[in-house]
Amino acid sequence: MGNKLNNKKGDNMTYTANQIEAIKHLNEYVEGGDFWEEAIKPEEATNYAWVTDMINILLENGWTQKTAEGTIGSLIEQGDSISKYEHMNKPWDLEYNPTKKPEWLYLVHWINLDKEVA
Numbered sequence: 001m002g003n004k005l006n007n008k009k010g011d012n013m014t015y016t017a018n019q020i021e022a023i024k025h026l027n028e029y030v031e032g033g034d035f036w037e038e039a040i041k042p043e044e045a046t047n048y049a050w051v052t053d054m055i056n057i058l059l060e061n062g063w064t065q066k067t068a069e070g071t072i073g074s075l076i077e078q079g080d081s082i083s084k085y086e087h088m089n090k091p092w093d094l095e096y097n098p099t100k101k102p103e104w105l106y107l108v109h110w111i112n113l114d115k116e117v118a
Contacts (some may be wrong), residue, residue, distance in 0.1 A: 018071045023081055023111050025057050030110040045110040048085065050103060051076075076106065083107050 015023070030036060033047030051072060058068035075082045085107045 016071075016074075018067065019075055019078075019081075020113060022058055022068075022071045022075060023113060025061050026054065026075075026081065026108050027110050027113070029054075029057055030108055039110075042110050043112055046107045049082075049106050049108050051106065054082070054106070054108065081109050081111050083109065 029049065030045050030047045033045075035047060036045050039045035054072045055065070055068045058071065059065065063071070072082070076084075083106065085105045087102055087104055
């Protein structure tokens, strides 16, 4: 059973231990990003990421491929810590997308786990 976490809309979300641990690593990613200093409050901070970027963050922290993929997928599905930003299929995106297939770029939102996990 996961811990309760209040999302930005005031609803209660239930997170698994894996999701909470992933959010901690994703928070560090947001804190190291270009927009951290611009956020008025940490809860408003975001950073762009591809799915492979987020999976690699977890892999670098000892996760297995399968667990990292499942956890990131579940966080995307819940939508409060990771949300879709833009479907990238413009020619200038091909430099970052060698498969030349359209991909979603995501926004990773900073979540205050210390304050909100009950």
